[in-house]
Amino acid sequence: MTDIATPAGRPARMPSTLATGLARGVLETKMFFREKDAVVFTFSFPIIMLVLFGSIFSDSLEGTGITVSQLYTAGLLGAGVMGAGFQNLGIGIAGDRDDGTLKRLAGTPMPPAAYFIGKVLNVLVIAFLESVALLAIGVVMYDLDLPDEPSRWLTFAWVFVLGVSAAALLGVAVSSLPRSAKSAAAVVTMPFVVLQFISGVFIPFTQMPGWLIDIASVFPLKWMCQGFRSVFLGDAGAALELTGSYELGRVALVLAAWLVGGLILCATTFRWKGRRDG
Protein backbone atom coordinates (compact mmCIF):
# COMPACT_ATOMS: atom_id res chain seq x y z
CA MET A 1 0.00 0.00 0.00
CA THR A 2 1.18 3.52 -0.74
CA ASP A 3 1.27 6.29 1.82
CA ILE A 4 -1.91 7.00 3.78
CA ALA A 5 -3.43 10.38 3.07
CA THR A 6 -3.29 12.64 6.07
CA PRO A 7 -6.17 15.10 6.26
CA ALA A 8 -4.11 17.67 8.12
CA GLY A 9 -1.06 17.23 5.92
CA ARG A 10 -0.07 19.27 2.91
CA PRO A 11 -2.31 18.27 0.01
CA ALA A 12 -0.48 16.45 -2.75
CA ARG A 13 -0.48 18.04 -6.17
CA MET A 14 -3.58 17.36 -8.21
CA PRO A 15 -2.97 15.97 -11.71
CA SER A 16 -3.20 18.77 -14.28
CA THR A 17 -6.42 19.29 -16.24
CA LEU A 18 -4.59 19.12 -19.55
CA ALA A 19 -2.81 15.85 -18.77
CA THR A 20 -6.05 14.29 -17.55
CA GLY A 21 -7.84 15.59 -20.65
CA LEU A 22 -5.23 14.02 -22.92
CA ALA A 23 -5.49 10.73 -21.04
CA ARG A 24 -9.25 10.85 -21.51
CA GLY A 25 -8.81 11.58 -25.22
CA VAL A 26 -6.71 8.43 -25.61
CA LEU A 27 -9.24 6.44 -23.57
CA GLU A 28 -12.26 7.77 -25.47
CA THR A 29 -10.64 6.97 -28.80
CA LYS A 30 -9.77 3.47 -27.61
CA MET A 31 -13.34 2.90 -26.44
CA PHE A 32 -14.77 4.34 -29.66
CA PHE A 33 -12.83 2.03 -31.95
CA ARG A 34 -13.65 -1.02 -29.83
CA GLU A 35 -17.37 -0.33 -30.13
CA LYS A 36 -17.77 -1.70 -33.64
CA ASP A 37 -21.41 -0.63 -34.03
CA ALA A 38 -20.60 3.00 -33.30
CA VAL A 39 -17.62 2.96 -35.66
CA VAL A 40 -19.72 1.63 -38.51
CA PHE A 41 -22.60 3.97 -37.68
CA THR A 42 -20.41 7.08 -37.58
CA PHE A 43 -18.21 6.39 -40.60
CA SER A 44 -20.49 4.59 -42.99
CA PHE A 45 -23.27 7.12 -43.55
CA PRO A 46 -21.30 9.84 -45.38
CA ILE A 47 -19.17 7.27 -47.21
CA ILE A 48 -22.16 5.25 -48.45
CA MET A 49 -23.97 8.44 -49.43
CA LEU A 50 -20.95 9.67 -51.35
CA VAL A 51 -20.51 6.41 -53.25
CA LEU A 52 -24.24 6.20 -53.93
CA PHE A 53 -25.02 9.78 -54.93
CA GLY A 54 -21.64 10.30 -56.57
CA SER A 55 -22.22 7.30 -58.80
CA ILE A 56 -25.84 8.11 -59.66
CA PHE A 57 -25.31 11.80 -60.42
CA SER A 58 -22.01 12.06 -62.24
CA ASP A 59 -22.81 14.64 -64.92
CA SER A 60 -20.58 17.58 -65.57
CA LEU A 61 -21.88 20.96 -64.49
CA GLU A 62 -22.07 23.19 -67.52
CA GLY A 63 -19.19 25.55 -68.14
CA THR A 64 -17.31 24.74 -64.93
CA GLY A 65 -15.50 21.47 -65.61
CA ILE A 66 -16.79 20.26 -62.25
CA THR A 67 -18.83 17.08 -61.88
CA VAL A 68 -21.76 16.58 -59.53
CA SER A 69 -19.77 13.76 -57.88
CA GLN A 70 -17.04 16.25 -56.96
CA LEU A 71 -19.69 18.58 -55.58
CA TYR A 72 -20.96 15.75 -53.39
CA THR A 73 -17.45 15.01 -52.14
CA ALA A 74 -17.10 18.53 -50.79
CA GLY A 75 -20.64 18.51 -49.39
CA LEU A 76 -20.31 15.16 -47.66
CA LEU A 77 -17.01 16.28 -46.19
CA GLY A 78 -19.06 18.90 -44.37
CA ALA A 79 -21.68 16.33 -43.38
CA GLY A 80 -19.00 13.87 -42.25
CA VAL A 81 -17.21 16.41 -40.08
CA MET A 82 -20.47 17.59 -38.57
CA GLY A 83 -21.55 13.99 -37.96
CA ALA A 84 -18.30 13.23 -36.11
CA GLY A 85 -19.03 16.11 -33.75
CA PHE A 86 -22.77 16.48 -33.52
CA GLN A 87 -24.08 12.96 -34.02
CA ASN A 88 -21.24 11.11 -32.34
CA LEU A 89 -21.17 13.30 -29.22
CA GLY A 90 -24.94 13.79 -29.05
CA ILE A 91 -25.46 10.03 -28.89
CA GLY A 92 -22.22 9.23 -27.05
CA ILE A 93 -22.72 11.64 -24.17
CA ALA A 94 -26.37 10.64 -23.78
CA GLY A 95 -24.98 7.10 -23.43
CA ASP A 96 -22.40 8.26 -20.88
CA ARG A 97 -25.18 9.85 -18.88
CA ASP A 98 -27.33 6.73 -19.07
CA ASP A 99 -24.72 4.09 -18.24
CA GLY A 100 -23.30 5.89 -15.21
CA THR A 101 -20.06 7.19 -16.75
CA LEU A 102 -20.86 10.81 -15.95
CA LYS A 103 -22.07 10.12 -12.44
CA ARG A 104 -18.98 8.10 -11.65
CA LEU A 105 -16.68 10.77 -13.07
CA ALA A 106 -18.51 13.49 -11.11
CA GLY A 107 -17.61 11.57 -7.96
CA THR A 108 -13.88 11.63 -8.71
CA PRO A 109 -11.45 14.55 -8.56
CA MET A 110 -11.28 14.58 -12.37
CA PRO A 111 -11.76 18.22 -13.46
CA PRO A 112 -14.95 18.49 -15.59
CA ALA A 113 -12.99 20.25 -18.36
CA ALA A 114 -10.87 17.11 -18.82
CA TYR A 115 -13.97 15.17 -19.87
CA PHE A 116 -14.72 17.69 -22.62
CA ILE A 117 -11.10 17.90 -23.74
CA GLY A 118 -11.18 14.12 -24.13
CA LYS A 119 -14.38 14.27 -26.18
CA VAL A 120 -13.04 17.01 -28.46
CA LEU A 121 -9.80 15.07 -29.08
CA ASN A 122 -11.86 11.99 -29.86
CA VAL A 123 -13.98 13.98 -32.33
CA LEU A 124 -10.91 15.50 -34.01
CA VAL A 125 -9.47 12.03 -34.63
CA ILE A 126 -12.76 10.71 -36.02
CA ALA A 127 -13.38 13.79 -38.21
CA PHE A 128 -9.84 13.62 -39.56
CA LEU A 129 -10.11 9.94 -40.50
CA GLU A 130 -13.55 10.53 -42.00
CA SER A 131 -12.17 13.39 -44.12
CA VAL A 132 -9.26 11.29 -45.35
CA ALA A 133 -11.65 8.48 -46.34
CA LEU A 134 -14.04 10.83 -48.18
CA LEU A 135 -11.23 12.64 -49.99
CA ALA A 136 -9.68 9.32 -51.01
CA ILE A 137 -13.00 8.25 -52.52
CA GLY A 138 -13.30 11.62 -54.27
CA VAL A 139 -9.80 11.39 -55.72
CA VAL A 140 -9.95 7.74 -56.75
CA MET A 141 -13.54 7.49 -57.99
CA TYR A 142 -14.46 11.01 -59.07
CA ASP A 143 -11.18 12.55 -60.28
CA LEU A 144 -11.23 15.17 -57.55
CA ASP A 145 -8.09 17.32 -57.72
CA LEU A 146 -6.52 18.03 -54.35
CA PRO A 147 -5.40 21.66 -54.27
CA ASP A 148 -1.67 22.36 -54.23
CA GLU A 149 -1.76 25.98 -53.02
CA PRO A 150 -1.03 26.22 -49.28
CA SER A 151 -3.63 28.99 -48.94
CA ARG A 152 -6.41 26.53 -49.87
CA TRP A 153 -5.21 24.06 -47.25
CA LEU A 154 -5.12 26.89 -44.76
CA THR A 155 -8.79 27.52 -45.56
CA PHE A 156 -9.43 23.79 -45.14
CA ALA A 157 -7.72 23.86 -41.75
CA TRP A 158 -9.77 26.70 -40.28
CA VAL A 159 -13.07 25.51 -41.73
CA PHE A 160 -12.28 22.04 -40.32
CA VAL A 161 -11.31 23.25 -36.86
CA LEU A 162 -14.13 25.79 -36.51
CA GLY A 163 -16.60 23.33 -37.98
CA VAL A 164 -15.58 20.40 -35.78
CA SER A 165 -15.56 22.55 -32.66
CA ALA A 166 -18.98 24.09 -33.33
CA ALA A 167 -20.43 20.68 -34.21
CA ALA A 168 -18.89 19.12 -31.09
CA LEU A 169 -20.35 21.79 -28.83
CA LEU A 170 -23.76 21.39 -30.44
CA GLY A 171 -23.41 17.64 -29.91
CA VAL A 172 -22.70 18.22 -26.22
CA ALA A 173 -25.72 20.50 -25.99
CA VAL A 174 -28.09 18.15 -27.83
CA SER A 175 -27.02 15.21 -25.64
CA SER A 176 -29.12 16.67 -22.82
CA LEU A 177 -32.35 16.32 -24.83
CA PRO A 178 -32.85 12.52 -25.11
CA ARG A 179 -34.48 10.88 -22.10
CA SER A 180 -32.27 7.82 -22.41
CA ALA A 181 -29.45 6.35 -24.45
CA LYS A 182 -31.98 4.27 -26.36
CA SER A 183 -33.84 7.29 -27.71
CA ALA A 184 -30.66 9.29 -28.34
CA ALA A 185 -29.94 7.88 -31.81
CA ALA A 186 -33.40 8.90 -33.02
CA VAL A 187 -33.47 12.30 -31.30
CA VAL A 188 -30.02 13.25 -32.62
CA THR A 189 -29.97 11.62 -36.05
CA MET A 190 -33.35 12.85 -37.31
CA PRO A 191 -32.65 16.60 -37.19
CA PHE A 192 -29.16 15.96 -38.55
CA VAL A 193 -30.46 14.12 -41.63
CA VAL A 194 -33.01 16.88 -42.27
CA LEU A 195 -30.26 19.47 -41.90
CA GLN A 196 -28.12 17.67 -44.48
CA PHE A 197 -30.95 17.76 -47.02
CA ILE A 198 -31.63 21.47 -46.60
CA SER A 199 -27.97 22.52 -46.33
CA GLY A 200 -26.97 21.76 -49.91
CA VAL A 201 -25.18 18.49 -49.17
CA PHE A 202 -27.36 16.48 -51.57
CA ILE A 203 -29.60 19.01 -53.30
CA PRO A 204 -28.20 22.22 -54.83
CA PHE A 205 -29.56 25.45 -53.40
CA THR A 206 -30.65 26.53 -56.86
CA GLN A 207 -33.38 23.90 -56.67
CA MET A 208 -34.65 24.88 -53.24
CA PRO A 209 -37.30 27.41 -52.17
CA GLY A 210 -36.00 30.61 -50.63
CA TRP A 211 -37.52 30.06 -47.18
CA LEU A 212 -35.75 26.70 -46.85
CA ILE A 213 -32.44 28.31 -47.79
CA ASP A 214 -33.09 30.95 -45.12
CA ILE A 215 -33.58 28.24 -42.50
CA ALA A 216 -30.47 26.35 -43.61
CA SER A 217 -28.44 29.56 -43.48
CA VAL A 218 -29.00 29.77 -39.74
CA PHE A 219 -27.22 26.46 -39.12
CA PRO A 220 -23.50 25.77 -39.43
CA LEU A 221 -23.63 22.87 -41.91
CA LYS A 222 -24.40 25.04 -44.97
CA TRP A 223 -21.40 27.21 -44.21
CA MET A 224 -19.06 24.30 -43.57
CA CYS A 225 -19.97 22.75 -46.91
CA GLN A 226 -19.52 26.12 -48.60
CA GLY A 227 -16.06 26.44 -47.07
CA PHE A 228 -15.06 22.96 -48.20
CA ARG A 229 -16.35 23.62 -51.73
CA SER A 230 -14.11 26.69 -51.90
CA VAL A 231 -11.12 24.45 -51.09
CA PHE A 232 -11.82 21.59 -53.50
CA LEU A 233 -13.87 23.09 -56.36
CA GLY A 234 -11.84 26.25 -56.79
CA ASP A 235 -12.72 29.48 -58.53
CA ALA A 236 -14.63 27.75 -61.31
CA GLY A 237 -17.10 26.41 -58.75
CA ALA A 238 -17.84 29.79 -57.24
CA ALA A 239 -20.25 30.43 -60.11
CA LEU A 240 -22.42 27.58 -58.76
CA GLU A 241 -22.93 29.33 -55.42
CA LEU A 242 -26.11 31.32 -54.88
CA THR A 243 -24.24 34.60 -54.59
CA GLY A 244 -21.57 33.63 -57.13
CA SER A 245 -19.01 33.67 -54.33
CA TYR A 246 -17.92 31.35 -51.50
CA GLU A 247 -18.35 34.20 -48.96
CA LEU A 248 -15.48 32.88 -46.81
CA GLY A 249 -15.73 35.85 -44.45
CA ARG A 250 -19.32 35.00 -43.70
CA VAL A 251 -18.43 31.29 -43.31
CA ALA A 252 -15.92 32.22 -40.62
CA LEU A 253 -18.38 34.56 -38.94
CA VAL A 254 -21.28 32.09 -38.78
CA LEU A 255 -19.09 29.19 -37.59
CA ALA A 256 -17.47 31.38 -34.93
CA ALA A 257 -20.91 32.55 -33.79
CA TRP A 258 -22.03 28.92 -33.42
CA LEU A 259 -18.86 28.20 -31.47
CA VAL A 260 -19.66 30.94 -28.96
CA GLY A 261 -23.37 30.08 -28.90
CA GLY A 262 -22.55 26.38 -28.46
CA LEU A 263 -20.26 27.15 -25.52
CA ILE A 264 -22.99 29.18 -23.80
CA LEU A 265 -25.58 26.48 -24.55
CA CYS A 266 -23.33 23.77 -23.09
CA ALA A 267 -22.45 25.77 -20.01
CA THR A 268 -26.12 26.42 -19.24
CA THR A 269 -27.75 23.12 -20.18
CA PHE A 270 -25.22 20.36 -19.48
CA ARG A 271 -26.44 17.75 -17.00
CA TRP A 272 -24.06 15.40 -15.19
CA LYS A 273 -26.99 13.33 -14.02
CA GLY A 274 -29.58 11.28 -15.89
CA ARG A 275 -33.25 12.14 -15.60
CA ARG A 276 -33.88 9.16 -13.38
CA ASP A 277 -31.30 10.51 -10.93
CA GLY A 278 -33.39 13.67 -10.52
Next chain:
Amino acid sequence: MTGYRLIRAMVHYWRVQNAIYVRGLTKRYGEVQAVAGLDLDIEQGEVFAILGPNGAGKSTTVEILEGYRSRDSGEVSVLGVDPARPTREWRSRVGIVLQTANDAAELTVRETVRHFATYYPRPRDPDEVIEQVGLTGSAGKRVRQLSGGQRRRVDVALGVIGNPELLFLDEPTTGFDPEARRQFWELIAGLARDGTTIVLTTHYLDEAEALANRVAVVAGGRVVAEGTPATLGGRGTAKARVTWSEGEIETDDPTRTVIELSRRYDGEVPGLTVTRPTLEDIYLRLIEPS
Protein backbone atom coordinates in the same frame (compact mmCIF):
# COMPACT_ATOMS: atom_id res chain seq x y z
CA MET B 1 -19.02 34.60 26.59
CA THR B 2 -15.83 32.61 26.93
CA GLY B 3 -17.83 29.53 27.83
CA TYR B 4 -19.89 29.94 24.71
CA ARG B 5 -16.73 30.22 22.63
CA LEU B 6 -15.30 27.15 24.28
CA ILE B 7 -18.43 25.16 23.46
CA ARG B 8 -18.31 26.38 19.90
CA ALA B 9 -14.66 25.38 19.65
CA MET B 10 -15.49 21.96 21.06
CA VAL B 11 -18.35 21.49 18.62
CA HIS B 12 -16.05 22.51 15.81
CA TYR B 13 -13.39 20.05 16.97
CA TRP B 14 -15.96 17.27 17.21
CA ARG B 15 -17.13 18.02 13.70
CA VAL B 16 -13.61 17.98 12.28
CA GLN B 17 -12.71 14.81 14.16
CA ASN B 18 -15.79 13.00 12.95
CA ALA B 19 -15.69 11.59 9.44
CA ILE B 20 -19.32 12.62 9.05
CA TYR B 21 -21.35 15.11 11.06
CA VAL B 22 -25.00 15.80 10.19
CA ARG B 23 -27.51 17.92 12.09
CA GLY B 24 -31.08 18.66 11.09
CA LEU B 25 -30.70 17.61 7.45
CA THR B 26 -33.79 18.13 5.30
CA LYS B 27 -34.59 17.58 1.64
CA ARG B 28 -37.94 17.86 -0.10
CA TYR B 29 -38.93 16.73 -3.60
CA GLY B 30 -42.12 18.58 -4.46
CA GLU B 31 -44.70 17.26 -2.00
CA VAL B 32 -42.47 14.52 -0.63
CA GLN B 33 -40.33 15.23 2.41
CA ALA B 34 -37.54 12.74 1.67
CA VAL B 35 -35.30 13.73 4.59
CA ALA B 36 -36.91 15.34 7.63
CA GLY B 37 -34.38 16.48 10.21
CA LEU B 38 -31.79 13.75 10.15
CA ASP B 39 -28.82 13.65 12.56
CA LEU B 40 -25.78 11.45 12.10
CA ASP B 41 -22.32 11.09 13.62
CA ILE B 42 -19.87 8.72 12.04
CA GLU B 43 -16.41 8.42 13.51
CA GLN B 44 -13.21 7.88 11.60
CA GLY B 45 -12.37 4.23 11.08
CA GLU B 46 -15.95 3.04 11.64
CA VAL B 47 -17.94 0.76 9.39
CA PHE B 48 -21.35 2.33 9.58
CA ALA B 49 -24.45 0.80 8.01
CA ILE B 50 -27.55 2.81 7.14
CA LEU B 51 -30.63 0.61 7.01
CA GLY B 52 -34.11 1.50 5.94
CA PRO B 53 -36.93 0.62 3.58
CA ASN B 54 -37.12 2.02 0.05
CA GLY B 55 -38.17 5.64 0.13
CA ALA B 56 -36.99 6.11 3.72
CA GLY B 57 -34.55 8.80 2.62
CA LYS B 58 -31.33 6.83 2.95
CA SER B 59 -30.24 7.14 -0.68
CA THR B 60 -31.02 10.86 -0.69
CA THR B 61 -29.02 11.29 2.51
CA VAL B 62 -26.04 9.38 1.15
CA GLU B 63 -26.13 11.31 -2.13
CA ILE B 64 -26.08 14.57 -0.17
CA LEU B 65 -23.08 13.29 1.81
CA GLU B 66 -21.36 12.26 -1.45
CA GLY B 67 -21.77 15.76 -2.86
CA TYR B 68 -24.14 14.62 -5.62
CA ARG B 69 -27.26 16.33 -4.32
CA SER B 70 -28.08 19.67 -2.74
CA ARG B 71 -29.90 19.90 0.61
CA ASP B 72 -32.67 22.20 1.72
CA SER B 73 -31.36 22.82 5.21
CA GLY B 74 -29.21 21.41 7.98
CA GLU B 75 -25.55 21.26 8.83
CA VAL B 76 -23.38 18.72 7.02
CA SER B 77 -19.67 18.10 7.29
CA VAL B 78 -17.88 15.23 5.56
CA LEU B 79 -14.17 14.97 6.38
CA GLY B 80 -14.44 18.56 7.61
CA VAL B 81 -15.84 19.85 4.32
CA ASP B 82 -19.38 20.85 3.31
CA PRO B 83 -20.19 18.40 0.49
CA ALA B 84 -22.46 21.00 -1.14
CA ARG B 85 -19.21 22.70 -2.19
CA PRO B 86 -17.01 19.77 -3.20
CA THR B 87 -13.42 20.58 -4.11
CA ARG B 88 -11.09 18.34 -6.12
CA GLU B 89 -8.96 17.89 -3.01
CA TRP B 90 -11.98 16.68 -1.04
CA ARG B 91 -13.10 14.41 -3.89
CA SER B 92 -9.66 12.80 -3.85
CA ARG B 93 -10.22 11.78 -0.20
CA VAL B 94 -13.69 10.27 -0.74
CA GLY B 95 -14.38 7.02 -2.59
CA ILE B 96 -17.81 6.26 -3.98
CA VAL B 97 -19.24 2.92 -5.11
CA LEU B 98 -22.52 3.68 -6.83
CA GLN B 99 -25.58 1.45 -6.97
CA THR B 100 -25.49 0.60 -10.66
CA ALA B 101 -23.11 1.46 -13.44
CA ASN B 102 -22.53 -0.10 -16.84
CA ASP B 103 -19.81 2.24 -18.04
CA ALA B 104 -16.36 1.47 -19.47
CA ALA B 105 -17.72 -1.71 -21.02
CA GLU B 106 -15.13 -1.79 -23.81
CA LEU B 107 -12.09 -1.26 -21.59
CA THR B 108 -10.26 -4.01 -19.78
CA VAL B 109 -10.26 -4.13 -15.99
CA ARG B 110 -6.60 -3.12 -15.90
CA GLU B 111 -7.04 -0.21 -18.33
CA THR B 112 -9.99 1.11 -16.34
CA VAL B 113 -8.33 0.92 -12.94
CA ARG B 114 -5.07 2.38 -14.25
CA HIS B 115 -6.88 5.26 -15.92
CA PHE B 116 -8.84 6.17 -12.80
CA ALA B 117 -5.61 6.13 -10.81
CA THR B 118 -4.42 9.11 -12.89
CA TYR B 119 -7.21 11.28 -11.45
CA TYR B 120 -5.78 11.15 -7.94
CA PRO B 121 -2.82 12.84 -6.29
CA ARG B 122 -1.91 9.80 -4.16
CA PRO B 123 -3.32 6.76 -5.90
CA ARG B 124 -2.77 3.20 -4.78
CA ASP B 125 -0.98 0.77 -7.05
CA PRO B 126 -3.54 -0.38 -9.67
CA ASP B 127 -2.25 -3.96 -9.83
CA GLU B 128 -2.35 -4.20 -6.05
CA VAL B 129 -5.94 -2.94 -5.97
CA ILE B 130 -6.96 -5.40 -8.70
CA GLU B 131 -5.34 -8.15 -6.64
CA GLN B 132 -7.15 -7.01 -3.50
CA VAL B 133 -10.59 -7.13 -5.14
CA GLY B 134 -9.75 -10.57 -6.51
CA LEU B 135 -9.71 -9.72 -10.21
CA THR B 136 -6.07 -10.47 -11.05
CA GLY B 137 -7.17 -13.41 -13.19
CA SER B 138 -9.60 -11.21 -15.13
CA ALA B 139 -7.44 -8.06 -15.35
CA GLY B 140 -7.09 -8.40 -19.13
CA LYS B 141 -10.80 -9.02 -19.71
CA ARG B 142 -13.15 -6.39 -21.09
CA VAL B 143 -15.46 -5.10 -18.39
CA ARG B 144 -18.51 -6.10 -20.47
CA GLN B 145 -17.46 -9.76 -20.25
CA LEU B 146 -17.50 -9.84 -16.45
CA SER B 147 -20.22 -11.37 -14.28
CA GLY B 148 -22.37 -9.13 -12.08
CA GLY B 149 -20.26 -9.89 -9.02
CA GLN B 150 -17.00 -9.23 -10.84
CA ARG B 151 -18.43 -5.98 -12.23
CA ARG B 152 -19.14 -4.87 -8.68
CA ARG B 153 -15.55 -5.64 -7.74
CA VAL B 154 -14.42 -3.27 -10.48
CA ASP B 155 -16.69 -0.63 -8.93
CA VAL B 156 -15.03 -1.21 -5.58
CA ALA B 157 -11.57 -1.08 -7.17
CA LEU B 158 -12.44 2.30 -8.71
CA GLY B 159 -13.84 3.43 -5.36
CA VAL B 160 -10.61 2.71 -3.49
CA ILE B 161 -7.97 3.42 -6.19
CA GLY B 162 -7.54 6.98 -4.90
CA ASN B 163 -6.66 5.67 -1.43
CA PRO B 164 -9.73 7.31 0.18
CA GLU B 165 -10.14 8.04 3.88
CA LEU B 166 -13.88 7.51 3.50
CA LEU B 167 -15.67 5.03 1.26
CA PHE B 168 -19.38 5.06 0.42
CA LEU B 169 -20.98 1.77 -0.63
CA ASP B 170 -24.56 2.00 -1.87
CA GLU B 171 -26.32 -1.38 -1.68
CA PRO B 172 -23.15 -3.13 -2.78
CA THR B 173 -24.33 -6.75 -2.91
CA THR B 174 -27.81 -6.44 -4.40
CA GLY B 175 -28.24 -9.32 -6.86
CA PHE B 176 -25.27 -11.34 -5.58
CA ASP B 177 -25.43 -15.07 -4.96
CA PRO B 178 -24.63 -16.11 -1.35
CA GLU B 179 -21.05 -17.13 -2.10
CA ALA B 180 -20.28 -13.89 -3.93
CA ARG B 181 -21.73 -11.95 -1.00
CA ARG B 182 -19.47 -13.75 1.50
CA GLN B 183 -16.42 -12.98 -0.65
CA PHE B 184 -17.49 -9.38 -0.99
CA TRP B 185 -17.86 -9.04 2.77
CA GLU B 186 -14.29 -10.30 3.22
CA LEU B 187 -13.13 -7.61 0.82
CA ILE B 188 -14.93 -4.84 2.72
CA ALA B 189 -13.77 -6.16 6.08
CA GLY B 190 -10.21 -6.04 4.73
CA LEU B 191 -10.59 -2.39 3.71
CA ALA B 192 -11.98 -1.59 7.15
CA ARG B 193 -8.96 -3.24 8.79
CA ASP B 194 -6.75 -0.90 6.75
CA GLY B 195 -8.45 2.01 8.52
CA THR B 196 -10.84 3.21 5.82
CA THR B 197 -14.06 4.68 7.18
CA ILE B 198 -16.91 2.90 5.42
CA VAL B 199 -20.51 4.05 5.07
CA LEU B 200 -22.75 1.34 3.74
CA THR B 201 -26.42 1.34 2.80
CA THR B 202 -28.07 -2.03 2.53
CA HIS B 203 -31.35 -3.92 2.55
CA TYR B 204 -29.72 -7.01 3.98
CA LEU B 205 -29.66 -7.16 7.76
CA ASP B 206 -27.18 -10.03 7.83
CA GLU B 207 -24.86 -7.82 5.79
CA ALA B 208 -25.10 -5.00 8.31
CA GLU B 209 -24.57 -7.48 11.13
CA ALA B 210 -21.52 -9.02 9.44
CA LEU B 211 -19.81 -5.77 8.50
CA ALA B 212 -20.89 -2.83 10.62
CA ASN B 213 -19.65 -1.61 14.01
CA ARG B 214 -22.71 0.59 14.20
CA VAL B 215 -26.01 0.80 12.35
CA ALA B 216 -28.65 3.48 12.00
CA VAL B 217 -32.19 2.72 10.93
CA VAL B 218 -33.72 5.46 8.79
CA ALA B 219 -37.48 5.69 8.36
CA GLY B 220 -39.59 8.63 7.29
CA GLY B 221 -36.49 10.70 6.64
CA ARG B 222 -35.18 10.42 10.22
CA VAL B 223 -32.88 8.18 12.21
CA VAL B 224 -35.29 6.12 14.33
CA ALA B 225 -32.65 3.98 16.04
CA GLU B 226 -28.91 3.80 16.25
CA GLY B 227 -26.48 1.42 17.91
CA THR B 228 -24.31 -1.62 17.47
CA PRO B 229 -25.96 -4.51 15.62
CA ALA B 230 -26.09 -6.44 18.91
CA THR B 231 -27.85 -3.73 20.94
CA LEU B 232 -29.92 -1.87 18.33
CA GLY B 233 -33.43 -1.03 19.50
CA GLY B 234 -32.94 -2.76 22.88
CA ARG B 235 -31.93 -6.02 21.24
CA GLY B 236 -29.24 -6.71 23.83
CA THR B 237 -31.66 -6.53 26.74
CA ALA B 238 -34.69 -8.09 25.07
CA LYS B 239 -36.29 -11.17 26.62
CA ALA B 240 -35.26 -14.53 25.26
CA ARG B 241 -37.86 -16.95 24.00
CA VAL B 242 -37.59 -20.55 25.12
CA THR B 243 -39.71 -23.01 23.18
CA TRP B 244 -40.06 -26.76 23.45
CA SER B 245 -42.49 -29.29 22.07
CA GLU B 246 -45.15 -28.62 24.72
CA GLY B 247 -44.89 -24.90 25.31
CA GLU B 248 -43.02 -21.63 25.08
CA ILE B 249 -42.07 -18.82 27.43
CA GLU B 250 -40.47 -15.36 27.26
CA THR B 251 -37.97 -14.80 30.01
CA ASP B 252 -35.04 -12.73 31.25
CA ASP B 253 -33.39 -15.90 32.61
CA PRO B 254 -33.43 -18.48 29.83
CA THR B 255 -30.69 -20.54 31.45
CA ARG B 256 -32.72 -21.10 34.63
CA THR B 257 -35.77 -21.97 32.51
CA VAL B 258 -33.79 -24.56 30.58
CA ILE B 259 -32.42 -26.11 33.78
CA GLU B 260 -35.94 -26.34 35.21
CA LEU B 261 -37.22 -27.87 32.01
CA SER B 262 -34.35 -30.34 31.98
CA ARG B 263 -35.28 -31.45 35.51
CA ARG B 264 -38.92 -31.77 34.53
CA TYR B 265 -38.10 -33.99 31.54
CA ASP B 266 -35.31 -35.73 33.42
CA GLY B 267 -32.58 -34.88 30.90
CA GLU B 268 -33.23 -34.00 27.27
CA VAL B 269 -35.95 -31.39 26.63
CA PRO B 270 -37.90 -32.34 23.48
CA GLY B 271 -37.71 -29.71 20.68
CA LEU B 272 -35.78 -27.17 22.76
CA THR B 273 -34.80 -23.80 21.26
CA VAL B 274 -33.64 -20.58 22.88
CA THR B 275 -33.80 -17.46 20.73
CA ARG B 276 -33.41 -13.73 21.09
CA PRO B 277 -34.93 -11.31 18.61
CA THR B 278 -32.90 -11.19 15.39
CA LEU B 279 -31.74 -7.91 13.94
CA GLU B 280 -34.52 -8.42 11.43
CA ASP B 281 -37.19 -8.66 14.15
CA ILE B 282 -35.93 -5.42 15.70
CA TYR B 283 -35.66 -3.74 12.31
CA LEU B 284 -39.17 -4.66 11.23
CA ARG B 285 -40.54 -3.36 14.52
CA LEU B 286 -38.60 -0.09 14.13
CA ILE B 287 -39.78 0.70 10.61
CA GLU B 288 -43.40 -0.25 11.33
CA PRO B 289 -45.52 2.83 10.59
CA SER B 290 -46.78 3.99 13.96
